Amino acid sequence: MRPLTKAVGIAALILVPIAGMAANQTETNRNATQQWHQGILAGYQSLAAEAGDLSVAAVDYCSAPEQAARETLEQAWLDTFLAWQRVRYVDFGPVENDNLAWQFQFWPDPKNLIARKASYLLNSEDPISGEVIAESGVAVQGFPMLEYLLYDEPLNASDNALPAEKTCGLLRAVAGHIETNSQQLRDQWQTFRKDYLATEQYRDTTIRAGMAALEILEDRRLAQPMGLRGNGKRSVYAADAWRSGRSLKTMEATIHGLEQSFLPGLTQLLKESEQPQLGPRIENQFKDVLEHFPELHRPMTELLSNDDAFSLLQGFYVDVSQLTTLINDQAAVELGVIRGFNSSDGD
Template sequence: MRIVLSLLVLPFLAVPAMAQSDSDIVRAAIDDVFRPAFADFNAATGALESDMEFLCEAPSVQRATAARAQFRETVLSWSRAELYRLGPLLEDNRSERILFWPDRKGVALRQVQAALAEQDETATSVESLTQKSVALQGLGALEFVLFGTGSEALDDGADYRCRFGLAIAGALHQVAGELDAAWQAPDGIAKRLLQPTEGDPEYRNQREVMEDVTGLLAHGSEIIRDQRLLPFLGREGERSRPRSALFWRSNMSVPSALANFEGLDDLFTRSGIGAVDEENEWVSNGITFELENAVRAGALVTDPVAEALDDPEQKQALDYLVIVTQSLDTLLGENLAAARGLSVGFSSLDGD
């Protein structure tokens, strides 16, 4: 199955020519990046819940196909937003409830298979499901319901499996609604970022805010490499493992990683953080160049992961994406931060 992302055909935005103040950058990031991204994710999960409800009401191949298609759209929407790891996304285990990953021990798969085998009715309502393990509540669990072993039964009726999937979709929409509301709230995270105070444990001044926003870019490239690409490509000397890829069942492994790059590009360009003084213009140009390289390389990967890894051209393109993230690590985490007089610390995720 071949999947083409919109980001592969849309040109990257030009970096603003005039440098903006830190407060202007933060405001633009909030209004033009964070709020739209989480609003889009909220809308996508709402459509997913509706499609799952329609499927459960009257199972058919057409309705199952629609639900699977909306799942893929939801994955893309999440992937564009998930690297904005600050504020509401880091509270109440929201990130893990949406996507329990990395899952090195296969916890989610075991729990989802157990729920399906036992037909655990407490996993078929949003209220009771959200009291269970986060591994049962998110996109990984729903992917198995829609695409995993036995999922073909959804096409002509699989009552428990569908109700379980509907509950997961409802839980996702609930969390997405919380995120959207938190970013839209006038007295919430937006105010904290725009009006830092000495009493705030995280954002005492504008510099700390800017370091967090810049850190999203630097740590984002690390996450793409260490948690999205290397698990299935293998580190140096390791063999490829296509079934270690996130979203391999739905053929969304590479599209979701490319949507991650799109999320980084949106933050870099729309916020104006890349507009630096003339002396450091090479930094912004380099970042734009590497983000464009990611798009070009990603366009060459048209097959599911297993087939792509067996094709020399596609495998080379995937390996090149890793090289792009390494270059972005330096450009974003060191050069851009230095150009703005900031210090970006280590990621809270080890990525091992």
């Protein structure tokens, strides 16, 4: 019996470290998801607060359309849009309900549906209301529609330019729709906490969301306008927020959002991995990417048309590419995360 007893003892000694490692991994995953949930919640709370200010600014401007009110409205639109950019990477959970992400930002828009939808609504004899906006589709319901009303040059040279009564009706209704959706998203994310923290797969889902956001930023928001993808021609119309000239501001906000609410959980996981040095390397690469600002706070048109300015954009692209490689090809592999299908790919 002694050999059997000895074998059982050895097995017990082996199992204790394995059980301890599993417990440590579970605790690490729990800490990471708690950080992610809290960071994303803070982002959604900021979005809801800014959206409330935007809705008020739209009403105030249409009531008294003076220059100061117009400037307040434009700043409120930008502040709220950038708040959205900081949480734009979250492509799972409540934001999937009712195509909320698309309601906030219909992009890309290669067929210029936003302009066509606006023209239809503004030239229709039917009044514009919140109910009409809710039924009009995602091209009408979000930040790009407000950007169109504020910054589209042909519109602003027409009889429908703000503060025309019908256009103000559309402005107020869309701003109100964004406010409602922002509050809903904030509240639903809070309710989602229990399932998010209790479901192991959300660890990988969150990492994939960060990965997808970086791929979209590199390939579609940067490379495509720069002519590095597709037909090889530079085109401002491939960028988001091109009408307002804020394409680079939105990219900066996305990077800031990833740094603030995604990176802490990722580095928490990497600390306990076999490559703990990856965490500091990624943190430093985020800093390298953001060091390109504020010099890149310029309209995309200027950056694409001037070779000296374009070189600045190229440097930013290289640093974004390096960040994408560190997270998608190294950190994700180290953590055993395989890139999944991204619904925003459109294929």
